[in-house]
Amino acid sequence: MTKRFTTILALLVWCLTAPAALADVSFAEVVRKTNPKIVKVYGAGGFRGVTAYCSGVLISPDGYILTVYSPTLDTRELRVHLYDGTRHACELVAAEPQLDVALIRIKERERFKDLPLDYFDLSQPPPEVRVGDWVLAFSNLFEIATRDEPVSVQRGVVSAITPFAGRRGIHEAPYKGKAIIVDAITNNPGAHGGALTTRKGELIGLIGKELKNALSETWVNYAMPISELRDFALRAMRGEYKPVERPERTQTADKKPYHGIVLIPDILDRTPPYVEEVVPGSPAARAGLRPDDLIVFIRAPRPDSPGEMEERVIASCKAFKETLAGLDPGMTIKVIVRRGGQLLSLDLTLEQNPVR
Amino acid sequence: MRLSTFATLPTALLLMTTLVDRAIAVPPVIAEAEARRLAAIEKVRGAVVAVFGRGGGGGGSGVLISPEGYALTNFHVVQPAGKFMKCGLADGVLYDAVMVGLDPVGDVALIKLLPQEPGKPFPFAAMGDSDKVRIGDWVLAMGNPFLLATDFTPTITYGLVSGVNRYQYPAGTILEYTDCIQIDASINPGNSGGPLFNLDGEIIGINGRGSFEKRGRVNSGVGYAISINQIKNFLGHLKGGLLVDHATLGAVVRSDDEGRLVVTQILENSDAHRRGLDVGDQLVSFAGRPMTSVNQFKNVLGIYPKGWRLPLVYRRTDEERNTTTTHQVLVRLLGVGVDRQIQERPPRPIPEQPPEPRQPGEPRRPPGQPPMPPPGDDEKAEDKEDSPAAKFYEEKKGFANFYFNRLERDRLLGEVKKLGDFNNLAPVWRLEGERVQPIKNAFTASISQNQVRLTLDEQEFALEPLKPGESLANLREPRDSGGLLAALYVWRRFLEKGEAGFEIDFHYGGYEPFYPDGTAASRVDCEVLNGEHGPFYTKWYFRRTDGQLIGFETYTEKDHDPCEITFGDYRDVEGRKLPHRLEVRYAGKDFGIFVLKTHELKTAPDAKEKQP
Numbered sequence: 001m002t003k004r005f006t007t008i009l010a011l012l013v014w015c016l017t018a019p020a021a022l023a024d025v026s027f028a029e030v031v032r033k034t035n036p037k038i039v040k041v042y043g044a045g046g047f048r049g050v051t052a053y054c055s056g057v058l059i060s061p062d063g064y065i066l067t068v069y070s071p072t073l074d075t076r077e078l079r080v081h082l083y084d085g086t087r088h089a090c091e092l093v094a095a096e097p098q099l100d101v102a103l104i105r106i107k108e109r110e111r112f113k114d115l116p117l118d119y120f121d122l123s124q125p126p127p128e129v130r131v132g133d134w135v136l137a138f139s140n141l142f143e144i145a146t147r148d149e150p151v152s153v154q155r156g157v158v159s160a161i162t163p164f165a166g167r168r169g170i171h172e173a174p175y176k177g178k179a180i181i182v183d184a185i186t187n188n189p190g191a192h193g194g195a196l197t198t199r200k201g202e203l204i205g206l207i208g209k210e211l212k213n214a215l216s217e218t219w220v221n222y223a224m225p226i227s228e229l230r231d232f233a234l235r236a237m238r239g240e241y242k243p244v245e246r247p248e249r250t251q252t253a254d255k256k257p258y259h260g261i262v263l264i265p266d267i268l269d270r271t272p273p274y275v276e277e278v279v280p281g282s283p284a285a286r287a288g289l290r291p292d293d294l295i296v297f298i299r300a301p302r303p304d305s306p307g308e309m310e311e312r313v314i315a316s317c318k319a320f321k322e323t324l325a326g327l328d329p330g331m332t333i334k335v336i337v338r339r340g341g342q343l344l345s346l347d348l349t350l351e352q353n354p355v356r
Numbered sequence: 357m358r359l360s361t362f363a364t365l366p367t368a369l370l371l372m373t374t375l376v377d378r379a380i381a382v383p384p385v386i387a388e389a390e391a392r393r394l395a396a397i398e399k400v401r402g403a404v405v406a407v408f409g410r411g412g413g414g415g416g417s418g419v420l421i422s423p424e425g426y427a428l429t430n431f432h433v434v435q436p437a438g439k440f441m442k443c444g445l446a447d448g449v450l451y452d453a454v455m456v457g458l459d460p461v462g463d464v465a466l467i468k469l470l471p472q473e474p475g476k477p478f479p480f481a482a483m484g485d486s487d488k489v490r491i492g493d494w495v496l497a498m499g500n501p502f503l504l505a506t507d508f509t510p511t512i513t514y515g516l517v518s519g520v521n522r523y524q525y526p527a528g529t530i531l532e533y534t535d536c537i538q539i540d541a542s543i544n545p546g547n548s549g550g551p552l553f554n555l556d557g558e559i560i561g562i563n564g565r566g567s568f569e570k571r572g573r574v575n576s577g578v579g580y581a582i583s584i585n586q587i588k589n590f591l592g593h594l595k596g597g598l599l600v601d602h603a604t605l606g607a608v609v610r611s612d613d614e615g616r617l618v619v620t621q622i623l624e625n626s627d628a629h630r631r632g633l634d635v636g637d638q639l640v641s642f643a644g645r646p647m648t649s650v651n652q653f654k655n656v657l658g659i660y661p662k663g664w665r666l667p668l669v670y671r672r673t674d675e676e677r678n679t680t681t682t683h684q685v686l687v688r689l690l691g692v693g694v695d696r697q698i699q700e701r702p703p704r705p706i707p708e709q710p711p712e713p714r715q716p717g718e719p720r721r722p723p724g725q726p727p728m729p730p731p732g733d734d735e736k737a738e739d740k741e742d743s744p745a746a747k748f749y750e751e752k753k754g755f756a757n758f759y760f761n762r763l764e765r766d767r768l769l770g771e772v773k774k775l776g777d778f779n780n781l782a783p784v785w786r787l788e789g790e791r792v793q794p795i796k797n798a799f800t801a802s803i804s805q806n807q808v809r810l811t812l813d814e815q816e817f818a819l820e821p822l823k824p825g826e827s828l829a830n831l832r833e834p835r836d837s838g839g840l841l842a843a844l845y846v847w848r849r850f851l852e853k854g855e856a857g858f859e860i861d862f863h864y865g866g867y868e869p870f871y872p873d874g875t876a877a878s879r880v881d882c883e884v885l886n887g888e889h890g891p892f893y894t895k896w897y898f899r900r901t902d903g904q905l906i907g908f909e910t911y912t913e914k915d916h917d918p919c920e921i922t923f924g925d926y927r928d929v930e931g932r933k934l935p936h937r938l939e940v941r942y943a944g945k946d947f948g949i950f951v952l953k954t955h956e957l958k959t960a961p962d963a964k965e966k967q968p
Contacts (some may be wrong), residue, residue, distance in 0.1 A: 027492030152518040154540040185577025
């Protein structure tokens with residue numbers, strides 16, 4: 001009995017003296033405290049490979065949520081699921097496409113007066129982040145969690161803090177500020193709007209959309225630093241935010257036809273032209289193309305005599321690009337795809353390249 | 357050569373540590389954490405298995421869980437490898453192994469490695485409690501990603517638990533992962549089947565799946581491990597060489613706006629329906645776990661084998677009377693059918709093949725067209741007799757490896773033999789005593805090989821169990837017992853003839869819970885023998901802690917409640933152990949408790965004297 005007591009005492013002393021706050025101690029407690037500040041956002045999309053979901057972070061006790069600006073928010077049916085599984089209708093308060101960030105809020109906020117939500121306090125500047133710091137990423141990547149299920153947490157190290165030019169398919173990413181680059185694979189579908197925190201759970205960044213580095217064509221795992229977004233968030237919460245007037249980027253004199261098909265990365269000599277993604281609202285989306293479709297043939301007007309149609313075998317991503325490059329906006333072509341075991345013929349009308 | 361490596365390695369490490377210490381002065385807490393991590397790795401790495409198909413097909417990882425060489429891996433690792441495989445351990449030695457049990461839906465397989473010398477124990481790792489795993493805990497994943505290690509030493513990746521109780525849909529051709537552990541430690545092809553450890557070196561899961569969507573088939577920060585607690589539920593089945601089926605309640609549920617799970621459809625022949633569950637009822641909890649979302653519902657069901665009986669709590673609201681009643685029942689789970697098309701996600705496109713329905717008990721598909729032949733159906737030359745493991749394989753339809761079923765079956769039959777020799781006794785066994793509940797009545801029963809008679813409360817019942825054309829009502833006499841006469845007949849037959857008494861089927865059925873007094877609280881974990889004879893299907897329950905036969909259930913018809921009998925008060929009678937208390941239950945209700953006063957198993961006193 002005494003022996004056991006001594007052991008317990010010794011353990012206690014050891015616990016007190018050895019500040020186990022560190023190294024291999026579980027993050028369970030930090031996760032438990034942080035999870036209630038993350039929301040699952042559901043909005044437009046959900047068809048043809050466009051995620052209808054993303055993540056968001058609570059920045060006020062009454063339901064203001066900071067997230068990444070995306071077409072998902074472009075709906076009157078915007079909803080969030082809080083950590084406790086409750087569902088709430090939301091509305092867009094302000095968006096800053098140049099920062100790729102948006103503020104949304106829960107419509108019925110009265111209920112939080114008596115029961116305030118846990119939130120990240122942006123009134124103070126965020127802690128400094130340095131290369132080499134450990135970070136945690138909280139997001140609902142791949143929509144793994146629903147309702148009251150906790151969002152996913154990942155751990156990583158800050159690899160760099162640097163401006164970067166990202167792009168997705170044919171689109172350049174608007175965000176041109178500094179990014180916190182991490183070594184964990186954080187930027188997956190639906191992760192955008194999630195939180196990048198210190199190991200103590202302090203908010204330091206907002207996980208961005210899935211983007212490739214425009215220079216190297218590689219996926220980048222990054223977050224936009226809260227220090228860059230804080231001004232927007234605070235002003236938008238006060239209702240004082242006015243979108244910054246920026247010179248509209250002029251359209252380059254390209255007459256390349258726009259279709260909205262994003263193929264899988266062209267890494268082989270003859271990469272089979274599988275559709276990776278279909279840009280929502282694009283001609284391809286209207287034509288009914290879907291991710292995972294394999295493009296087999298294209299029936300299009302002959303370049304030398306546009307009145308006649310000719311069918312071309314599309315054996316690779318390269319062949320697809322070459323074929324499309326010879327066509328003009330306004331033309332309607334037939335795209336024959338293999339989906340499952342079937343061949344489908346879809347009509348696609350090419351458009352002008354959209355202007356941002 | 358090996359020795360020198362071993363000698364130099366610590367020296368090098370020591371040197372490095374010293375250098376590093378000087379260079380950046382590692383704080384003691386970090387050094388300590390590292391030391392603990394290294395200790396955990398050292399403790400278990402010997403148990404990690406690199407699995408290879410004998411013909412060079414397949415490959416993956418596994419982990420030894422017993423000194424006899426039983427190892428867990430994924431179904432999708434064993435499936436292409438075939439019945440026999442080669443397994444490398446961290447000691448650099450390649451061992452022969454044989455497939456033991458398969459759980460295609462849960463993506464688990466049990467294999468057995470053969471020791472180099474008979475009886476030589478293998479290193480193995482202990483299984484932990486995956487219900488204790490929390491999001492944010494550190495984990496170690498081990499295995500052979502990309503089949504890199506030619507010396508079979510495991511690759512170790514380190515990370516966090518990203519989520520627990522995750523549900524992953526069987527999208528396309530992928531198997532269903534229920535209640536699994538999501539991790540951010542790198543999981544790549546080849547890691548499949550390998551262990552996930554906590555920092556105490558206990559197995560908390562089997563790594564088996566990743567979200568590989570956009571990067572081809574490499575890690576994208578999301579890996580999934582099958583929780584070890586799920587596997588523990590199936591371990592008896594797997595050790596028994598079974599082809600395991602998972603469970604369904606037979607009901608479809610939807611979560612309504614208030615977050616309640618409401619039954620929208622229910623199979624009429626499901627046990628849940630027989631126990632009263634109906635459309636519109638709200639599910640509150642199952643197997644002690646609250647039901648908050650459809651995912652949780654699927655999670656909780658997914659971790660149990662077909663046939664298990666578990667407590668369900670549901671709530672019914674009577675709108676007219678404005679009352680809500682809560683019901684707690686024990687529900688037997690239906691099977692989901694194991695012949696679903698199961699395969700790890702292949703490179704796209706995924707061919708869409710409609711699943712072919714198969715009735716339970718029906719033979720598996722013949723080899724040939726199926727999208728994924730059952731293991732061993734493709735007769736590779738290497739797969740034939742030349743594996744040293746071939747003597748541990750016995751083919752039988754519906755089983756992964758009947759050799760192991762025989763092994764477990766005979767072990768339990770050994771427990772029956774311990775009760776005594778019931779052979780060559782009187783043609784008619786007579787039992788007398790009292791039914792003590794619900795009311796006191798005297799009873800007498802006589803059981804012969806083709807007739808059972810029971811007198812209860814001055815009423816006479818008789819049954820000729822094998823008479824052709826016997827009606828179901830007769831087979832279930834007395835009323836409300838579910839077939840006590842039939843059960844007594846089957847009981848004698850089992851004690852007397854053992855396996856030989858069940859001409860249609862007799863096999864070991866793995867682990868199952870049994871409820872001696874019919875309440876959820878009385879649960880006893882058991883092992884099961886299944887026997888089918890004539891029109892009767894019987895399950896015999898043996899307590900796992902001591903092998904005692906504590907009860908049985910006799911079914912007179914599939915999809916109908918059985919007559920349940922719980923044995924108690926075992927006493928020695930002339931060198932035989934006989935239960936003196938039989939609790940009889942049917943359809944969730946007590947039929948009665950029978951207390952045995954006298955019994956006559958031998959012909960007559962004079963017959964006894966005749967014996968030398």
